[in-house]
Amino acid sequence: MKHTRYAIVRRVGVLLLAAASLALLMGAGESQEARVDYLGHQMMCVCGCNEILLECNHVGCTYSSREIDELKQMVAHGDSDKVIYAAFVKEYGPTVLAAPTTTGFNIVAWIMPFVVFGAGLAIVVFVVRTWKRRIAPRPVAGITEAPPEKLGEFRDRARKDTEL
């Protein structure tokens, strides 16, 4: 029985591995065009339009054309993303990158939203738990039927609580 279960787990493992390899192989065939498209969306046009490099809508923009040509050449040359980014920063300055890097002070840009997110969640959980603890359980000392004049009030309360 144990042996059979082990075999099943092994087969599932092999299948998962095969699927992962297939997925990797599918990704490996990434074309140069796709890489240019990806990298071109990680950089800015420096003509002053504040647009993503591949989305610069300036008719006949000479800056974006030059940048795109350079990017295509570097991708064709087989340069890594890191090398391409460094070359662009060297030539056009740090504003050419469309997002902060994850080094030095720039990493603060990435961390802060998640810190605030974590802090917000922690505060909510803390507040809910504190409030829950404050509500003392009341012993049920026998339920008495509500007087008729109170029923209307209860109905209103129920209506208020159940509708949005």
Added chain:
Amino acid sequence: MPQIGSFTLLLALVLSAYAFLVGIIAIVRKDDRLGETARRAGIAVWIAVTASATALVISAFRNDFSLAYILEHSNRALPLPYKFAALWSGQEGSLLFWCWLLATYGFILRLRHKVDTRLVAHASVIMSGVQIFFLLLVNFAAHPFAMTVGAIPPDGNGLNPLLQYPEMVIHPPMLYLGYVGMTVPFAFALAALIMKYPGEKWIHITRRWTMVGWAFLTCGIFLGSYWAYKVLGWGGWWGWDPVENASLLPWLTGTAFLHSVMMQEKRGMMKTWNMWLIFSTFLLSILGTFLTRSGVVSSVHAFAQSGIGVWFVWFLAITFATCVFFYVKNKDHLRSEHQLESLISRESSFLFNNVLLLVSAFAILWGTLFPVLSEWVQGHKITVGPPFFNKVNIPIALCLLLLTAVGPLLAWRRTSTESLKRNFLIPAILALVTAVVLTFGGMKPWADIANFYALVAISLSVLVAATVFSEFWRGGRVIARHNNTNVFAGMVQLTRRNTRRYGGYIVHIGVIIVIIGFAGSAFYQSKEKEMGFGDKMQIGPYTLVCRSYTQDDNPNYRSETAMLDIYKNGKKIDTMYPQRRVYKASEQPATIVANRSTIEEDLYLVYTGVNPDTGNPIIRAHLNPLVWWIWAGAHILVIGTIIALFPNMQASKQALSEKERARALAAAGRTGSTAGAD
């Protein structure tokens, strides 16, 4: 005209100052007659600002280039609707337009003072305070009636070509209606805090006004997005530009308020939180205006950068200090009546919803301001663009989507896990089935993070749709059984009985349709090619064939147009005309996008330019899947908000019968008195 405009602007400032100061004196002295003069002065402000705005529009119609503003933003050949739109196309005019909208809101508020005279008197003073600030700006910092220096040129510089589109005629008014509209709930909230308003009436009024402002802001944001898509020619609809971000900030906090306010109305909870949410919404709408007009952050919207930033900083500081002062003074008034009882409850879902919305707002503000911070700390600016905002905000949006699905299934106070499982099972199965079908349908979530997000977004959207539909279905069935009608009639009845709840659900449906549209962007394609006569380009299932290209000339612009036949599966389905214009007054080029929108995808063609060697046009084609869904979702979202603004059927019937009873009693009283007299 300039003299009339200048004089009425100054008059409006004096009247606002009167409404503000005398309004305060009347409140302190409890002098109703004096208060009435302040109210009437507030109404007169609207008349004065209307006269001033009209003077500017007439000046534009008359091509009065003696006014610097008209010289810079209009020209003789400009079509009439755009001359009208010139009112909000530049810094000075748009501030005057802001003043006019604020005065209009104030006018409505003061006309409806019988809702609660004391509360409205307080709110009116606060509105006047805000009005004074904007009138000071247009009178002394950005005067729309400033005269042209030197000789008056025969023609104006013309309107920015990017603004010469029908969408641009309605987008700014909508956005401004939203921004300015947030002043009204702020005024009511601060008024209620100042006067320690007893009861919950103020929160009902504040919620309704917030919904009005929120609806306009939503329209403005989507119209702006539509304009960017149709006009800017980059194939996208959201660029995370500081101006766009600025509009999103009050929208997010306003959305948070519209959710958490329910906790105050139902359970008397979160009063402080709600008060600060509404304060933040107003402050963020002013901060957004400051960011986009002061030049603190660089933006695609080169519109209106000047030295008025310091005015906004002072105004923000004074407003914030006022809020803090009255909060500290009267915070006891905001004590919660109840407390949270369980993590699995409607209340806690609203809390988490608020956290997510506020974190998203923080992330957007943080990203928008980080270049300034970086310059300060590192000595150089960096860019914080779409890759940052997408990476940070998409996970938050997905969490929000999950909450949107779960929230309606939770009961107030506490929900048993059993009931949650029972209600959640079928929607969860549907969402899972969707994910599996999409994966096998070729969505490949492992290939790219964008694909993964798209898959999760669509699956969660199905989850939300299923929970919302089950809510409608269950309620509709009960009513149908009771009234002996069909279930759809029951659903309509259900919505009419509780417009706010079911209108809210319709808004959620709108949101998920928009999100499905967003998810489509993971699968966009684009190509660029020089297209001579008979040349072909293949993009997705479409084949583009260049039939011809032509040129045209009119008094306003010169244009070049390509005529492209579109084939799908070998069959001609359309002819499209992407165009490039050069506006004569400004000699600025602009693209006129040709877009063929279907429920599946948009074929979006841009005339990017001409090859100088061959004279052939260069066409960029984008295939943008599911964009139609964004605009359809936006419509549903607005319809849902309008439904939620309507009073409930039973409540309105009750109000009507109470009115009838009052009328009958009054009639009976009259008869009685007549009889007595007889």
